[in-house]
Amino acid sequence: xxxxxxxxxxxxxxxxxxxxxxxxxxxxxxxxxxxxxxxxxxxxxxxxxxxxxxxxxxxxxxxxxxxxxxxxxxxxxxxxxxxxxxxxxxxxxxxxxxxxxxxxxxxxxxxxxxxxxxxxxxxxxxxxxxxxxxxxxxxxxxxxxxxxxx
Numbered sequence: 090x091x092x093x094x095x096x097x098x099x100x101x102x103x104x105x106x107x108x109x110x111x112x113x114x115x116x117x118x119x120x121x122x123x124x125x126x127x128x129x130x131x132x133x134x135x136x137x138x139x140x141x142x143x144x145x146x147x148x149x150x151x152x153x154x155x156x157x158x159x160x161x162x163x164x165x166x167x168x169x170x171x172x173x174x175x176x177x178x179x180x181x182x183x184x185x186x187x188x189x190x191x192x193x194x195x196x197x198x199x200x201x202x203x204x205x206x207x208x209x210x211x212x213x214x215x216x217x218x219x220x221x222x223x224x225x226x227x228x229x230x231x232x233x234x235x236x237x238x239x
Contacts, residue, residue, distance in 0.1 A: 144210035
């Protein structure tokens with residue numbers, strides 16, 4: 090009698106693995122797609138940051154040249170559709186512990202030196218999503234870089 094009960098129990102579990110897989114597979118697939126989506130968004134953000142840094146590097150090497158800086162931003166990463174938006178801008182400011190405080194050109198800063206000339210470089214790209222807005226990731230990725238120019 091014990092053998093018969095044991096066989097019935099085995100027969101009752103014969104499709105359990107298939108049912109568990111059928112219930113778990115969609116969840117695992119959704120998690121995989123979400124991980125891939127976050128990975129692609131992170132990669133695009135790094136490309137935008139690299140493009141803004143390339144524009145700042147161009148400005149620090151060549152001085153103020155709005156068209157040249159914008160070209161450096163858009164040429165930094167091929168196939169990335171990155172734009173220099175808003176356009177690069179030049180401003181005068183004084184370095185502080187909190188960053189750069191905008192000031193009048195030629196004005197004396199708190200450290201006793203004259204205000205310096207800086208360039209603000211911006212880059213942006215529109216991200217294409219697999220999951221639309223399901224993960225609430227930003228659609229437009231942006232980055233800025235600021236550098237002092239001679």
